[in-house]
Amino acid sequence: MRRGVVGMRSRITGSGRLAAVSLVAAAAIASLAAGPPTSPPSGDIVAPPTVPPGVTLVEVMRELVASSDQLLWTRLGDADGRTLLFRDADPPGVATCLDDCARQFPPLLAPDGTESNGDWSLVQRSDDGMQWAYQSHPLHTWSEEQEPGEVATNVGLAETTRSKVSEGLVPAGTLMPPEGWHVARFEPAASISVPDGVEVRLVASAQAVILIDFDGRTLYAFDGDPADDGQTCTDDGCDIQWFPVAAAQLAMAIGEFSVVTRSDGSRQWAYRQQPLYRYAGDLLPGDVHGDTADPRWQVAVLTRNFRPPQVAVISLEGYGDVLSVDGMTLYMGTAFEKYWGGRSMRDSFKVLYSRGKRLGGGACVGDECLETWRPLPAAADAESNGFWEVITRRDGTPQWTYKGFALYSFPGDETPGQHRGQATYSFVELDGSPDNLERATWLAFIGSASGGAGVYWNIAKP
Numbered sequence: 001m002r003r004g005v006v007g008m009r010s011r012i013t014g015s016g017r018l019a020a021v022s023l024v025a026a027a028a029i030a031s032l033a034a035g036p037p038t039s040p041p042s043g044d045i046v047a048p049p050t051v052p053p054g055v056t057l058v059e060v061m062r063e064l065v066a067s068s069d070q071l072l073w074t075r076l077g078d079a080d081g082r083t084l085l086f087r088d089a090d091p092p093g094v095a096t097c098l099d100d101c102a103r104q105f106p107p108l109l110a111p112d113g114t115e116s117n118g119d120w121s122l123v124q125r126s127d128d129g130m131q132w133a134y135q136s137h138p139l140h141t142w143s144e145e146q147e148p149g150e151v152a153t154n155v156g157l158a159e160t161t162r163s164k165v166s167e168g169l170v171p172a173g174t175l176m177p178p179e180g181w182h183v184a185r186f187e188p189a190a191s192i193s194v195p196d197g198v199e200v201r202l203v204a205s206a207q208a209v210i211l212i213d214f215d216g217r218t219l220y221a222f223d224g225d226p227a228d229d230g231q232t233c234t235d236d237g238c239d240i241q242w243f244p245v246a247a248a249q250l251a252m253a254i255g256e257f258s259v260v261t262r263s264d265g266s267r268q269w270a271y272r273q274q275p276l277y278r279y280a281g282d283l284l285p286g287d288v289h290g291d292t293a294d295p296r297w298q299v300a301v302l303t304r305n306f307r308p309p310q311v312a313v314i315s316l317e318g319y320g321d322v323l324s325v326d327g328m329t330l331y332m333g334t335a336f337e338k339y340w341g342g343r344s345m346r347d348s349f350k351v352l353y354s355r356g357k358r359l360g361g362g363a364c365v366g367d368e369c370l371e372t373w374r375p376l377p378a379a380a381d382a383e384s385n386g387f388w389e390v391i392t393r394r395d396g397t398p399q400w401t402y403k404g405f406a407l408y409s410f411p412g413d414e415t416p417g418q419h420r421g422q423a424t425y426s427f428v429e430l431d432g433s434p435d436n437l438e439r440a441t442w443l444a445f446i447g448s449a450s451g452g453a454g455v456y457w458n459i460a461k462p
Contacts, residue, residue, distance in 0.1 A: 012299030081148035086137035105140035193255035216285025306385035308323040324372035327416035332405040333363030356404030361393040
């Protein structure tokens with residue numbers, strides 16, 4: 001599958017109207033260039049998947065007191081979120097961890113019929129089957145890891161101990177990778193050459209790895225009339241909405257990036273021969289409002305993240321981008337913890353992945369709760385992929401989780417765009433019953449709470 005440029009997203013307006021826009025890649029804009037492009041892409045170009053099925057993406061965070069946890073970096077995990085490692089002793093693309101080594105560090109095996117794709121390659125093992133390698137590093141789990149992700153978390157905390165504030169975060173004897181082994185971090189920018197002023201980043205609202213500029217603003221590829229590529233005209237004149245990504249006069253092509261000459265003589269960067277732009281409506285890094293503003297532009301996507309069927313990113317007025325199923329808002333339940341404000345702001349409510357894993361489907365149990373919150377079901381054959389994992393509820397049914405936390409819809413939301421379940425609480429009533437006392441103790445442990453026990457329900461942000 002070819003790596004390409006494609007974007008897809010939905011937006012909920014203030015009136016609750018759902019508009020879905022699907023944008024596909026198209027031919028290069030030869031008339032903007034000094035000469036005709038060579039080998040222009042033809043037909044639809046579908047962005048390859050960010051990770052293969054059965055491989056997860058996990059945000060490694062540092063827990064902070066009474067505020068949002070600090071995101072350190074993103075790592076790779078197996079289908080259950082366990083830390084993936086690689087070792088220095090393995091030559092690129094060669095699996096040498098066998099026998100006793102493989103028993104201690106089980107290889108991440110690839111199913112039969114799987115194909116290599118981009119940063120993901122297959123390594124033939126001499127003992128059994130094919131093994132996944134990321135950027136030529138064969139991947140392994142570690143039998144010593146008890147809680148999924150604890151090794152990666154410990155590494156992240158150890159890296160922050162350089163400051164006085166974070167001293168002592170990793171106690172002596174904490175499980176760390178053996179010498180020569182390293183946590184497999186998700187670093188897509190390491191395998192692509194980009195010109196100055198252009199970067200590669202995993203952007204949550206785009207649900208993809210995309211191109212951004214030096215300010216972190218989303219870049220878009222253009223497919224339209226070259227004579228009207230950057231203006232929206234009104235009775236009062238023309239407003240500039242799209243800004244070409246300027247290339248220096250001495251800039252030269254690099255990798256899959258080329259330079260095109262515009263009609264005014266200025267030079268502009270293009271990716272795969274598609275000229276790149278920034279959208280004026282994107283006010284902050286991470287915004288991707290341009291994909292619904294005009295069908296002639298599409299987000300410059302390198303790889304596409306997995307999402308379950310019917311799940312999309314929508315925008316709620318006053319809340320920003322959230323996850324939805326069939327247009328209806330999705331929610332996550334977290335155990336009570338000390339937290340001061342900011343829960344509804346973008347990227348301001350981050351909770352440790354391990355807390356979601358411990359909670360599992362336990363945010364909502366019992367018939368009374370399930371009348372209020374409906375688990376997001378997963379198909380019987382669904383596989384974990386990217387930030388999405390499949391868990392099994394106590395009743396045996398599969399449920400989707402996102403970034404470690406199980407997702408639910410709220411029957412009180414009657415139309416797309418409603419979010420009546422936002423910022424609500426489910427308290428555990430301490431009536432003396434053993435079940436309630438056990439649940440309260442369990443939730444207090446997960447949330448490290450001292451002032452009560454229960455579940456806080458928040459809109460699920462991408």
